[in-house]
Amino acid sequence: MASDWYLSCNYEFHAITTPKTTDVVGVDLGVKTLATLSDGKVFESVKSYRKFEAKLSRLQYHYRNKIVGSANWKKAQLTENS
Template sequence: MSKRANNWYISFKYDNEPTQTAKERDVIGVDVGINTLATCSDGTKFANAKAYKQAKKRLTRYQRRVNKKELGSKNRAKAVKRLSKLHKKVADIRADTLHQLTTWLAKNHSTIVIEDLNVSGMLKNHKLASAIADCGFYEFKRQLTYKCEWYGSELVIAPRFYPSSQICSNCGHQQKMPLNLRTYECSNCGFTADRDFNAAVNLENYGMEVA
């Protein structure tokens, strides 16, 4: 039993029998990011809810109100409760967005290919840490792992240093791709594509190679 924002929750375990669902596609590559939460190799995109970013000003304001209240007072308890409710709302929005994405992937695709992101390392970038944490990359991988087991799908994780963003998905040429470049323009064959979509197609190709 646990308590979140003045609400009580009961946790329990149960045995779940995997349910094989009909698949719409054999292999799909998924590139996750900050601007767009997920870009898939079939062209589907999932927007990032950015729940924390949208609530940041209110969270800061509520936190200031808590700090100004006298310790042990009823007014402080009310302020803490209000702050806790907003934190819970942010977490719930993020979780719901991830659940919709991971359920769709696991139910409708035989093999899902993602990258092994170094989330802890990414969070050391102070300029992007807040935005990265708001995406919930670790939770994305966790949900996708158990849902693939539920729906009879396979999760393939490309190696951490697989250069999905640098490879041309059309001809296989590899070139440097600084983070500020949002369009992939191949210097070898002239192929042009959205950076994230190109990476997602490369992840799909990787999944078909290792299958």
């Protein structure tokens, strides 16, 4: 009866170089512009803060001094959604 097992493996590998198929582009995320690519393409930011600034101000006014989960907090949420 055999008490030990042995395994022997062998493989052969031939490296094949392939030509470059994709171009690499670097991305710079910024404050003034959303993103600038290394090839010169610029994506403008959506300026969502300016778009929703009045709504944010109104929400902050409604939610001031409210405890999250309280009845007054829920009532403030209901008045905003309607």
